[in-house]
Amino acid sequence: MTRTAVLICPGRGTYNKPELGYLHRHHADKAALFASFDAARATLGQEEVTALDGATRFSVSKYSRGDIASPLIYASAVADAQSLAEDIEVVAVTGNSMGWYIALAAAGALTPQHGFDLVNTMGSLMQEHLIGGQLVYPFTGSDWRNDPHRKADLLQKVAEINAREGHVLSLSIDLGGLLVLAGDEAGLSAFEAAVPVVEDRFPMRLANHAGFHTRLQEPVAAAGRARLNAAMLQQPEVALIDGRGAIWRPGATDLAALWDYTLGHQVVEPYDFTRAVQNAALEFAPDLFIVTGPGTTLGGAVAQSLVHQNWQGLSDKAAFKTRQQKDPLLISMGDDGQRKLVVR
Structure with a gap:
């Protein structure tokens, strides 16, 4: 069959x-x-x-x-x-x-x-x-249940950072329960400083990844x-x-x-x-x-x-x-x- x-x-x-x-x-x-x-x-x-x-x-x-x-x-x-x-x-x-x-x-x-x-x-x-970079951050918990409010809050934070002078940050990939973000060093660093560490590994920078799926x-x-x-x-x-x-x-x-x-x-x-x-x-x-x-x-x-x-x-x-x-x-x-x- x-x-x-x-x-x-x-x-x-x-x-x-x-x-x-x-x-x-x-x-x-x-x-x-x-x-x-x-x-x-x-x-x-x-x-x-x-x-x-x-x-x-x-x-x-x-x-x-x-x-x-x-x-x-x-x-x-x-x-x-x-x-x-x-x-x-x-x-x-x-x-x-x-x-x-x-x-x-x-x-x-x-x-x-x-x-x-x-x-x-x-x-x-x-x-x-090799323009820009990427990081990964989850918006769901360990049960994988969708959390649209958490996702919206994180994307709002991304937008706020991107609006700052000298900062570039945006959504790169919507990846199941993860947000893959891309930007320049200032934008990525600002996000890392603004969110709590999750599971002892997020936000996670991706080695040798450029700012894929962005205007960069x-x-x-x-x-x-x-x-x-x-x-x-x-x-x-x-x-x-x-x-x-x-x-x-x-x-x-x-x-x-x-x-x-x-x-x-x-x-x-x-x-x-x-x-x-x-x-x-x-x-x-x-x-x-x-x-x-x-x-x-x-x-x-x-x-x-x-x-x-x-x-x-x-x-x-x-x-x-x-x-x-x-x-x-x-x-x-x-x-x-x-x-x-x-x-x-």
Whole structure:
């Protein structure tokens, strides 16, 4: 019997020390795919993806760089998307932040190679410019219940800081129960000073992350448009859900508009991952939400997004965990135990 699924592609921050060797462990059968990625990197004088993945030592300073992390995450996620079991029907694809670029390839709007070129180009540009930074802060408690008043208060604080002279701060990603904020050093520091520490780790700065999804990235978006060719886009084979929750459908997608979004709004405006997941649930009602690797950190944001709309009665973390134990709804391919449920 066919299982329907929404496929969700991760963004930056998902290839960490435990993921070193991901391509070699899970995708030894995809040498030809990775060879083309390696060749593209070599032409640019960059270290090959398979060499990066096959290294014996992991360092945050190196592997968190945009020009290193982005191609590794892309290769891992696209290979995972190609490894799904034959009884799984992907009815829609979405992603978080950089995961939008991966989603384009997973949905067939880009060939795997064109998707790699897009990701490698934008990851390198982000690293070259490295404008601003990001931090993460929760607005829900440990039970994951939605707290719109707390969220509104935090966003009001963000707006107040952004209005100060010499400060830049805004929402970057609406990520389940987390707010990802982006800004300059003055804006980020002001927020850190204004909020209490939560769980001994928030607010958490993200290493080597620029001020993604804000106006700070306009030079990067312009450089991307100058280097890349819109002709690489083609009609998606399955529906795509973008960072506004908008749906791009096969055979009915305006490719010029899709390109404008991808290297325009998607780069310089807030990314609403929560809405993307919720719209995927409402519009496609899948049997499964499958998060490709690498890593497993995006699963929490997917689960929280579903809880915040009370999807199928999932009212809080406890309800979600009970459902997962009884009849798994969310599968993270970066988790070896869950992975085997959905791969060939």
